Amino acid sequence: MKGLHLMQLPREVLLGENLKGEVVNVARRLGLGERALILYGPKTKEIAGKDVENNLKSEYEVVSLTVKKGATMEEVEKTTGVIRDESIDWVIAVGGGSIIDVAKLASFKTGIPFISFPTTASHDGIASANASIRDLGTKTSVKAVPPIAVIADVKVIKTAPYRYLAAGVGDTISNLTAVRDWQLAHRIKGEYYSEYAASLSLMSAKMVMKNADIIRLGNEESVRKVIKALISTGVAMSIAGSSRPASGAEHLFSHALDMLLDKPALHGEQTGLGTIIMAYLHGMKWERVRETLKRVGAPTTAYELGIDPEIVIEALTIAHTIRPERYTILGKDGLTREAAEKAAKITGVI
Ligand SMILES: NC(=O)C1=CN([C@@H]2O[C@H](COP(=O)(O)OP(=O)(O)OC[C@H]3O[C@@H](n4cnc5c(N)ncnc54)[C@H](OP(=O)(O)O)[C@@H]3O)[C@@H](O)[C@H]2O)C=CC1
Ligand SMILES: O=C(CO)COP(=O)(O)O
Numbered sequence: 630m631k632g633l634h635l636m637q638l639p640r641e642v643l644l645g646e647n648l649k650g651e652v653v654n655v656a657r658r659l660g661l662g663e664r665a666l667i668l669y670g671p672k673t674k675e676i677a678g679k680d681v682e683n684n685l686k687s688e689y690e691v692v693s694l695t696v697k698k699g700a701t702m703e704e705v706e707k708t709t710g711v712i713r714d715e716s717i718d719w720v721i722a723v724g725g726g727s728i729i730d731v732a733k734l735a736s737f738k739t740g741i742p743f744i745s746f747p748t749t750a751s752h753d754g755i756a757s758a759n760a761s762i763r764d765l766g767t768k769t770s771v772k773a774v775p776p777i778a779v780i781a782d783v784k785v786i787k788t789a790p791y792r793y794l795a796a797g798v799g800d801t802i803s804n805l806t807a808v809r810d811w812q813l814a815h816r817i818k819g820e821y822y823s824e825y826a827a828s829l830s831l832m833s834a835k836m837v838m839k840n841a842d843i844i845r846l847g848n849e850e851s852v853r854k855v856i857k858a859l860i861s862t863g864v865a866m867s868i869a870g871s872s873r874p875a876s877g878a879e880h881l882f883s884h885a886l887d888m889l890l891d892k893p894a895l896h897g898e899q900t901g902l903g904t905i906i907m908a909y910l911h912g913m914k915w916e917r918v919r920e921t922l923k924r925v926g927a928p929t930t931a932y933e934l935g936i937d938p939e940i941v942i943e944a945l946t947i948a949h950t951i952r953p954e955r956y957t958i959l960g961k962d963g964l965t966r967e968a969a970e971k972a973a974k975i976t977g978v979i
């Protein structure tokens with residue numbers, strides 16, 4: 630229908646302590662069916678997956694699946710296969726961004742609801758409607774539906790190494806340049822722009838900047854600050870109907886690194902680094918971005934990320950080719966090698 634803008638959002642968001650047993654109550658309140666599929670990874674099974682599964686078994690028939698190959702189409706297909714073969718009614722994902730994205734796309738393809746139970750605060754896919762699957766023929770996220778509920782147990786999330794929390798700040802601070810890119814595309818290409826989505830996204834970035842010193846403590850309050858920013862960013866993406874409010878040129882840079890590296894760093898670490906450079910290109914106060922990342926202990930140089938400076942330059946020069954329909958500060962032609970090197974050197978990234 631022309632002019633119709635569909636915004637899908639989670640029905641329940643729980644943020645608190647000791648929520649591994651709460652899943653049963655959430656499922657009951659939402660009237661979810663008898664047969665549940667729980668997805669976890671080898672590590673997140675031990676961290677929280679088994680406990681959630683055992684709690685669920687008191688009231689539901691539960692099938693479990695361990696995702697070993699990350700956010701790949703192979704894992705999505707395996708999951709959709711189990712959903713069909715076992716007549717599953719709903720899915721719960723207990724894990725990092727990869728496990729959540731596998732559950733998100735598999736449940737979307739089979740038309741059943743899923744619950745997001747994050748074990749890290751490292752990415753803003755926790756509550757979003759889009760899924761990033763590596764070998765989907767595109768390097769970027771595709772449309773799915775948001776989780777019907779998000780259950781964020783701060784005690785569980787705190788078990789993750791501090792690096793993950795700092796990565797969550799990197800994924801959130803990206804909103805600053807992502808929104809600038811969006812505004813640019815709105816002005817230059819007449820692209821749809823949502824002031825509400827952009828404001829919510831910017832607010833999340835500003836909140837983590839303001840609370841950098843609290844986040845650095847790595848305690849439960851720190852986790853709460855970052856998780857709220859990540860969930861709000863996911864909602865901003867749902868309002869926008871795309872990842873526009875949270876993904877601009879800094880994400881294209883991170884996607885380019887993922888293509889070039891056998892072992893990329895954490896998503897949020899890469900996007901944080903990209904934000905410093907893209908803020909410089911936009912003529913923004915890029916020093917403030919770098920300062921915040923430093924204050925929370927996130928990497929601000931290629932060296933700290935363990936990435937060869939040459940790869941950083943290459944990623945900067947190819948970033949514009951990854952999602953050509955998404956106009957950014959990199960323009961249609963991208964950066965020359967000289968411009969890329971200069972931007973990376975001036976900002977101290979290489
Ligand atoms: N859909 C969206 O909107 C978005 C999606 N993303 C995507 O999310 C992914 C990044 O997510 P991220 O969470 O950073 O990484 P991953 O989900 O890839 O997890 C990385 C590793 O961390 C482990 N892990 C998870 N939780 C804990 C914990 N509490 N303690 C110790 N180890 C733990 C995982 O264990 P195990 O081996 O058990 O899985 C895995 O080995 C990328 O694929 C990115 O593209 C990012 C932003 C937005
Ligand atoms: O990571 C994301 C937002 O933080 C999703 O962005 P992409 O659509 O670029 O994959």
Ligand SMILES: [Zn+2]
Pocket residue numbers: 752753800875876880896900
């Ligand atoms: Zn991201």
